[in-house]
Structures are given as structure tokens and as C-alpha cells.
Amino acid sequence: MVDYCTPINDLQPLFVAAVALSFAVISFLFMLGRMITRSEFEAMARKELRETLIAIVIAVAVVGLAGVSCEGLKAVMADYAPGQTQFSYSYEYINVLIYKIGVPSLQSMWLLSYSMKNMQLEVSLPAGMKYNMFAALSTYATVIERMAGLIFTPFIGSLHAQLLLLQLSQAFAITLILPIGMVLRAIPMARSGGSFLIALAFGLYVILPLMYVVDYDISKRIWPGFDQYVSGQALSVQSHSTLSDMYERAFSPIQTISKILPQATVLAILNLTIFQSFVETFTKFINDIG
Numbered sequence: 465m466v467d468y469c470t471p472i473n474d475l476q477p478l479f480v481a482a483v484a485l486s487f488a489v490i491s492f493l494f495m496l497g498r499m500i501t502r503s504e505f506e507a508m509a510r511k512e513l514r515e516t517l518i519a520i521v522i523a524v525a526v527v528g529l530a531g532v533s534c535e536g537l538k539a540v541m542a543d544y545a546p547g548q549t550q551f552s553y554s555y556e557y558i559n560v561l562i563y564k565i566g567v568p569s570l571q572s573m574w575l576l577s578y579s580m581k582n583m584q585l586e587v588s589l590p591a592g593m594k595y596n597m598f599a600a601l602s603t604y605a606t607v608i609e610r611m612a613g614l615i616f617t618p619f620i621g622s623l624h625a626q627l628l629l630l631q632l633s634q635a636f637a638i639t640l641i642l643p644i645g646m647v648l649r650a651i652p653m654a655r656s657g658g659s660f661l662i663a664l665a666f667g668l669y670v671i672l673p674l675m676y677v678v679d680y681d682i683s684k685r686i687w688p689g690f691d692q693y694v695s696g697q698a699l700s701v702q703s704h705s706t707l708s709d710m711y712e713r714a715f716s717p718i719q720t721i722s723k724i725l726p727q728a729t730v731l732a733i734l735n736l737t738i739f740q741s742f743v744e745t746f747t748k749f750i751n752d753i754g
Contacts, residue, residue, distance in 0.1 A: 468635060469531075469638050470638065471527065471530065471640075471642050471643040512652060515652070516650065519646075519658075520650070522646075522649055522662075522750065522753065523646045523649065526642065526645075526646060527646075530642060530666075533666065533670055534638070537550055537670065537674075541677075544677070550670075550673040550674055550676075551634045553673075553677050553680060554673045554676035554680070555630065555631075556680070556694075557679065557680035557683070558623055558626060558630070560694055561623050561724045562620060562623050562624065562627070564694075565693055565720060565721065565723050565724055566616070566619070566620045566721060569720045569721035570616060572720075573721070616721050619728035620728070622728040622732060623724060623727065629672070630673060630676065633668035633669060633673065636668075637665045637668035637669035638669050641664055641668070642661070642662060642665035642666075645657075645658045645659070645660070645661030645662035645664070645665060649750075656747075659747050659750035660747045662747075663742070663743045663745075663747040666742075666746060667739050667742045667746070668739075671738065671742045672735065672739045675734075675735040676735065679727060679735070
């Protein structure tokens, strides 16, 4: 099983090389300052030496913080949702919205639209004219078709995008983004970028998935019947063969699929806003250390 909470070892030589490069630059500045008796170069060398030592300390602290964060999250999730991680719990939530609510509701909407358009009950009128009693339903069928294609389908796409973001976060936040940030933090002229990547890694691995854990818990608490979908009782695609059956189910798919709208729109924006605020604040904190 892949350990997504351990930085890859392949980038350790790059960090050592970056530190060595920094010391080479520092040595050159000291030598240049002594050769031409310019105190500015010696001051720059002292500043770079301080920044390099700080980068080493930050690297050690970041590795320790990553370990503490990972173990802390495991402990929290063990009490909150035994057998789950913050990512697996988030995946379960998004998959419920997509495959147990969104997709079945879309299928029901398409089927309902098709059934309405093909319903025929003709009555004879004077002068040999005929009129379909269900002709008016075609307008509602068109509305449902447009809503399914132009409104709800993009919302399901939004949920897929959020699921992909979570998967990429789990796979690369600590294993790749964090060590790259540590390497850049040790290189002069790239320290701001390194600070950003370090903050980004913790935001992707800790803050972002925890926001979906909270969203999942809120959904279970405030949406009546949401637990039925979690337990596997997905919306079934049923035919609408009779008028009474169609009347009862005319609005059911729309009401059901509306459950995905908060996470596809408002909650997604809120999650990303909190995530962005954390990354900006943590980046500033790391930069201020130096």
C-alpha cells in the first residue's frame, strides 16, 4: 500500500545540493567582499547564511510537522469515522452525490422527458381534426430536458472535478509538493516559491479534505433521507407508464438532484476560499521566519 504521508526520498539529494549551492554562493560573496573590501557583499553573505540555516531548520520542522499532522489526522478520523481517512471519507461523500443521487436523477429526468414527449391520447374534433390531450406535456418535457443537459450535468461535472482535486491532493501533496517546496526554500531567489509550495502541501493534505469531512457531516444532519443514499438505497430509474405514476414522479428527480447543488456550488467555493486563506496565511508565516 502506498504511503501518501511520507515525502519521497528521491528529492533528498536535491535538497542537499540546494544547500550546498547556497553555501557556495555565501562563500563567493564573502570572498568577493574581502577581495574588494566592500562590506555590502559581506552583509549579503551573512544574510544568505542566515537564510540557509533557517531553510535547514524549516525543512526539519516541516518533516516533523508532516508526521505529526498525519498521525493526528489518523487519530481524529479513528474516533470520528473508524476505518476511514480524511480522504476516503471525502471520496465516499462525493461518490454518494455523484453516483447515488446525481446520475440516477439525471437518468430519471431523461426518461421522464422521453415518456412525456411520446405520450399520445388523441381525441376527434369537428371537421375531422384530432387533438393530442398530452400535447401540453411536451413543453414540460422540454424544460426537464434543458435542465438536465444545461444545468445539472455541469454540476455533476463540478463534483467530478472536486473528486479529482482530492485524489491529486492525496497522491502528491506530501509525497511530492512538500519536498519540492523544501528544496526551493533552500535556494536563493526561489525561497518565496518554496514557502508557497510548503503551505500548499499542508493545505491540500489537511485543510481541504477536512472541509469535505465537515460537509459530509452537515449533509447527514440537515438533509432528511440522506442516510438512505449513504446506505446504498440509490434512486432507481423507473418507467412512467401511467398518468398517475407520471404525475407523482414529475418533480421527484428534480427535488432529488437538488441535493447535489450546495456541494457543487456554494460549499465548493467556501471550501476553496478557506483553503486559499490558509495557504496565504501559512506562506506569509514561513516567509516571515526568514
